[in-house]
Amino acid sequence: MEVKQVAALPKQFAIMDLEMSDDVLTISAVSTQACPCCPLCGKPSARIHSRYRRKLADLPCGGRHVRLLVHVRKCFCDTPTCIRKIFVERLTPFVNSFARVTKRLFHIVQVIGLATGGRLGVRVTDRLGIQTSRHTILRRIMALPTEPVGQITELGIDDFAFKRGRTYGTLLIDLQSHQVLDILPDRKAETAAAWMKSHSEIRVVSRDRGGDYAAAAQTSAPQATQCADRFHLMTNLSKSLEGFLSRHLAAYRTRVDLESRATPLSIAQGKGPPKKNPKQAYESQAKREERLAQYQQVVALRKLGFSQTAIAAQVGVGHATVSRWLRHGTFPDHKSPQRRSRLDPHLNVVAERWEAGCHNIAQLHRELVAAGHTLTYRNVYRQLVRYLPQGRKKSGSASQLPRAPVLAREAVFVLLRRTEELEAKDREMLALLRSLHPEVDQAYELVQQFREMLRTRTGEQLNAWLEKVRVSQIRELQGFVAGVERDKKAVRAGLTLPTSNGMVEGKVNKLKLLKRMGYGRAGFPLLRQRVLHAL
Ligand SMILES: [Zn+2]
Incomplete structure (x- = not known):
């Protein structure tokens, strides 16, 4: 097999020589086409003026750069009417005229x-x-080159962030051919309207829930049906739902917290303050062992006849300690002194009040002071906290409240899913959520109905559903209803038509990837090129 075939070089090339160094492969060739044609008049010419060598870079081979040295001819154009007298033979379509690289490279x-x-x-x-x-x-x-935009019947439009929360752009997609039509440098209604103006053939505009694209479609494509995207609808609904669930979960947490505070103080059960935690216990044990070793050393040195001063210097304890240890004759176990506090005489009274349901430390302090005892609030608080079931560092701080069984965000997910899609643990969660409050149960029913309407494309039920939500008087869902009312036609279309902006979301994701790779000099024009011609 010839080099020409392996390297897929054009037929009119005749290979003359191959030269290979560590990183360059040089192929010398001669163009052998019969009679080169004048690029201006197109007539073949047989009269050669001269020859010269074109240097071309080609696709690499085996990791080496490939350099093509092609001998081409200059010819006379003999057509009397042609203004070109001398021309160079062309190597098109393999190489463009004047190019220094092959077309494939x-x-x-x-x-x-x-x-x-x-x-x-x-x-x-x-x-x-x-x-x-x-x-x-x-x-x-x-x-x-930018491809001209053809006829579009279904337009998908959505925004994307250049800088989240600050600058946005707009992405336009043909929902039928799945092609990116264009990207716009902002998300203003006027910019989108100007683009839509030249496309009177658009029948459906699938958009988000924001007002800008709605206004743009209204002015520039009044013939088109606007279709609120289902994904955005669900996002709006889940946001309202999150607020609603946060409220109920917070109420649940407070309820559980009150119940836990209602457990009797350990004074009432005859127990002392809580024991040291494992870390403290370990530390004091280590300290005791160190002290014991020192004691044994002191005794041993004394038996050898050292003076107390010498022992103190040797062991590294005070003279008084050496003296005390030797006087006692045994290792004195350090006993923590029984802490007495000013509150101790009143503990029984406090426990009684606690039992009676007064769990407010400030109130207990006020009562003790009123009874004529000199106690600071800090004193009462510190002592009492030691007896509380789990201790209580900050009164009423959120971190001390029991955790809700689930975050509102996760709970939304459970409520929005169809029951058959839920795993066993999510089903348990769902049952718990529904048992929190009759309102949650009711909200669940409503959300499921909306979901079903969306899934089965039965937008005609929208009015009845909105009415049900209004009647339910669930505070957080009223905002969602108001939003839907403002944009009802588009929402109903979104719940009825098969059109979906899902593909636009996919393209936005792809765009984000390209955007993030384009750090440095990349600006909007480059991003636009890369999105429009994305592989
Ligand atoms: Zn000519």
């Missing part, structure tokens, strides 16, 4: 550029054995 660099961007692109081409620069890559991307 040009294309590959463009593709790598689209996939990676400038800087990363150079790192990739380096490893592939292609010599280029990031500027060249960016130039190739920017050189891609």
Whole structure:
């Protein structure tokens, strides 16, 4: 098999020579086409003026750069009417005129550029054995022509963040061909309206719940049915639901907390203050062992006849301690002194009041002071806390409240799912949530009805559903209802038509990926090129 075939070089090339160094493969060739044609008049010419060598970069081979040295001819154009007298034979379509790289290399660099961007692109081409620069890559991307937008019947429109919370752009998708039509540098109604204006053929506009795209479609595509996207509808509903569940879960936490505080004080059960925790116990044990070792050393040194002063210096304890230990004759176990506090004489009274249901320490303090005892609030608080079931560091602090069985965000998920989609543990959670309050149970029914309406595309039930929510008087859902009322036509279309913005969301994700790769010099025009020509 010939080199020409392996390297997929054009037929009119005749290979003259191959030269290989560590990183460059040089292929010398001659163009052998019969009679080169004048690029202007198209007539073949047989009269050769001269020859010269074109240097071309081609696709790499085995990790080496490939350099093509092609001998081409300059010819005379003998057509009397042609203004071109001398021309160079063309190598198209393999190489464009004046180009220094083959078309296939040009294309590959463009593709790598689209996939990676400038800087990363150079790192990739380096490893592939292609010599280029990031500027060249960016130039190739920017050189891609924008395809004209054809007829669109279903338009999907959504925003994406350049900088979250600050600057946004707009993505436009043909929902039937799944093609990105364009990206716009902002999400203003006017910009989107200006784009839509030239497309009077649009029948359906699928959009989010914001007012801007609705207004744009209203002004520039009044013929189109607006369709509120189901994903955004569900997001809105779940936001309202989250607020609702937070309220009920907070109420649940307070309830559980009150119950736990109602447990009797340990004074009342005849127990002392809580024991040391394991870490404290371990530390005091270690300290005791160290002290015991010192004691044994003191006794041993004394038996050897050392003086007390010498022993104290040797062992590293005070003279008084050595003296005391030797006087006692046994190791004195350190006993923590029985802590007495000013509250101790009143503990029984306090326990009684606690039993009676007064769990407010400030109140207990006031009562003790009123009875003529000199006690500070701090004193009462500190002493009493030691007797509380789990201790109580900060009165009423949220961190001390028992955890809710689930976060509101997770609970929303459980409520929104269909029962048959739930795992066993989520079903238990659902049962618990529904038992929290009749209102939660009612909200669950409503949410499931909405979900079903959305799933079975039965938008005609929307009015009845909205009425049910109004009657339920669930505070947080009223906001959702009001929002739907403002945009009812589009919501009903969203609940009825099969159109979905899901694909737009997918494209937005892809765009985000491209956006994040385009750090550095990349601006909106480059991002637009990369999105429109994404692989
Ligand atoms: Zn000519």
